Amino acid sequence: xxxxxxxxxxxxxxxxxxxxxxxxxxxxxxxxxxxxxxxxxxxxxxxxxxxxxxxxxxxxxxxxxxxxxxxxxxxxxxxxxxxxxxxxxxxxxxxxxxxxxxxxxxxxxxxxxxxxxxxxxxxxxxxxxxxxxxxxxxxxxxxxxxxxxxxxxxxxxxxxxxxxxxxxxxxxxxxxxxxx
Numbered sequence: 001x002x003x004x005x006x007x008x009x010x011x012x013x014x015x016x017x018x019x020x021x022x023x024x025x026x027x028x029x030x031x032x033x034x035x036x037x038x039x040x041x042x043x044x045x046x047x048x049x050x051x052x053x054x055x056x057x058x059x060x061x062x063x064x065x066x067x068x069x070x071x072x073x074x075x076x077x078x079x080x081x082x083x084x085x086x087x088x089x090x091x092x093x094x095x096x097x098x099x100x101x102x103x104x105x106x107x108x109x110x111x112x113x114x115x116x117x118x119x120x121x122x123x124x125x126x127x128x129x130x131x132x133x134x135x136x137x138x139x140x141x142x143x144x145x146x147x148x149x150x151x152x153x154x155x156x157x158x159x160x161x162x163x164x165x166x167x168x169x170x171x172x173x174x175x176x177x178x179x180x
Contacts (some may be wrong), residue, residue, distance in 0.1 A: 011172050016062065019054060019167055023070045026050050031077035042149035045119070046157040047074055051089045052118040053111050053161045055096025056104070057169060067093025084126060092118045108162055115158040123147045123154075 026046050029035045036044045047070045055063030070093075071086030078085065096114045104110040127147050131139040 008174065011174055015169065015172050016058075018172075019058070019165070020069065020165070022168075023047070023050060023054075023066055024073070027070060027073035027077070030097045031074065039147060039153060041146045042153040043146075044157065045122070045150065046161065047071075047085075047089065048092070048119045048122050049115040049154060049157045051093045052096045052115040052160050053158065053165055055093040056100045056106055056111055056114055057165050058097065059101050060094050060097030063093030063095075063097030064090055065093075067091070073116060081130075084129070085122075088122055088125065092122070106166075108159075111158055111162040112155075115161075116155050119151050119154045123151050 021031065030045060031045055036046075038044075040107065051063065051070050052069045053133050054066045067089035068086060071083075071089035074085040074089070075081050099114065100110065101104060104114070124147070127139070127143050131142060136142075
């Protein structure tokens with residue numbers, strides 16, 4: 001067991017276990033009524049931001065799996081989502097990982113861009129598919145009063161998740177060797 005967590009592979013295993021526990025803890029806070037404060041009609045959905053930031057740091061395949069895990073936890077606590085969050089967060093984690101591999105660097109500005117875009121797309125697609133297309137009468141009112149404030153409130157979790165994940169990665173980093 002001691003050899004399992006030694007070296008580069010051990011560091012990766014330890015990081016992924018910690019990140020999986022972070023996803024589990026975030027899902028618990030998000031899905032428990034009263035655990036996160038609600039401001040008016042705005043409710044926080046930090047799993048979206050967490051998956052985007054994990055995709056930024058962990059790249060495409062890990063982002064995909066963390067997205068599936070987070071989305072499945074969210075769908076289990078939601079009523080009638082038809083696995084929307086599992087599919088969306090899976091695709092979002094993968095795309096954020098791909099973008100960080102080829103286009104973006106792992107910094108706060110990239111995290112803000114990815115989490116803002118991911119949050120807005122998640123809420124707008126959910127609103128469009130589950131309210132507007134089904135002919136729900138006050139869909140436009142719900143968009144303005146619930147979904148857009150929730151988007152802004154959720155976006156604020158970017159700073160918490162970015163610095164937490166960056167701190168975990170730095171704490172578990174192997175010491176750099178000096179080579180001449």
